Amino acid sequence: MTGIVAMKGCRTCCAVVAALALAVAACSGDDELDRQGATDPVGTVDPPAMSPAISTPTAPSPSTTAATVTTSVDTTTTTTTTTTTTTTTTTTVAPTTTTEGQTSTTAPTVAETEVELGRSAEGRPITAIRRGTPGGTTVLVIGVIHGDEDAGTAIVEALRKLPVPAGIELWLVPSMNPDGQAAGTRQNANGVDLNRNFPTNWGPLGQPGDWQYAGIGPVSEPETKAMIALSEQVRPDLTLWYHQDLFRINPSTGVDGEIRRRYADLTGLPILEVSGGTYTGTASQWSRTIAAEGGIGFTVELGKRLSADGARQHAEAVLAVSGEL
């Protein structure tokens, strides 16, 4: 059990601190086709069916459990202070230069904050890195959900190095399935397909170890709990989940469809339907329910391999579409 405090500045500044505590359990897995086709229609998502073990104080709690990050911003004086009490978090705060006339619009830039969201079943940390403008357009990127599909980690690494355009708040999770990644399996250490374990449209599927085993219930896995807790805290406007190796992005409609097409254009991926599985409890469906106003969340199916240039191209595409939200 690990507690973290994630913070998100309000859009007009002032002090905002939120706290959450999560639990994380096990993992282990195998390969996949993350199809979200006919059984994953946009707009038919159900509200989250459960409440993960999250503690979310509404008032600032400067120091609680394992990781605590507190940011205080005074818009009048544009001073920013940050204190961090955690063994896993390093925080650098670089206040944006304030010039006359911009006092009310500038926001501090957090160069990088790393927090531990929780632990996998085998005790591996699941971490998130925050970059960019607190309170900006919030974008969450998950490099790995299926342990044997880890090309997305290179995209996360590229996103840690590129400058983040003003107005974008990035949350980067290199891997939400470190045990599956270590074992080279799709599932977590409990044999659960984490991409069938989310609460939206969850349904029982398979047996432990099956490629689509959905777990004993929605959000039964610590890795799922960790991601839900983070998402409920930061409410991303856009969530991207990387998979392999179908080399496509599933089509969608509305703004969600436009962003997918834009991302596809920037990366050379075709827009093609993903099909062949049972798409209950998928992460991308759930992530479209999390934002206050029409959240966008989709799976990017990379190819079998991703070059360094390809990873950078994807990272630049993430930033580009984020700036267009």
Ligand SMILES: [Zn+2]
């Ligand atoms: Zn996958």
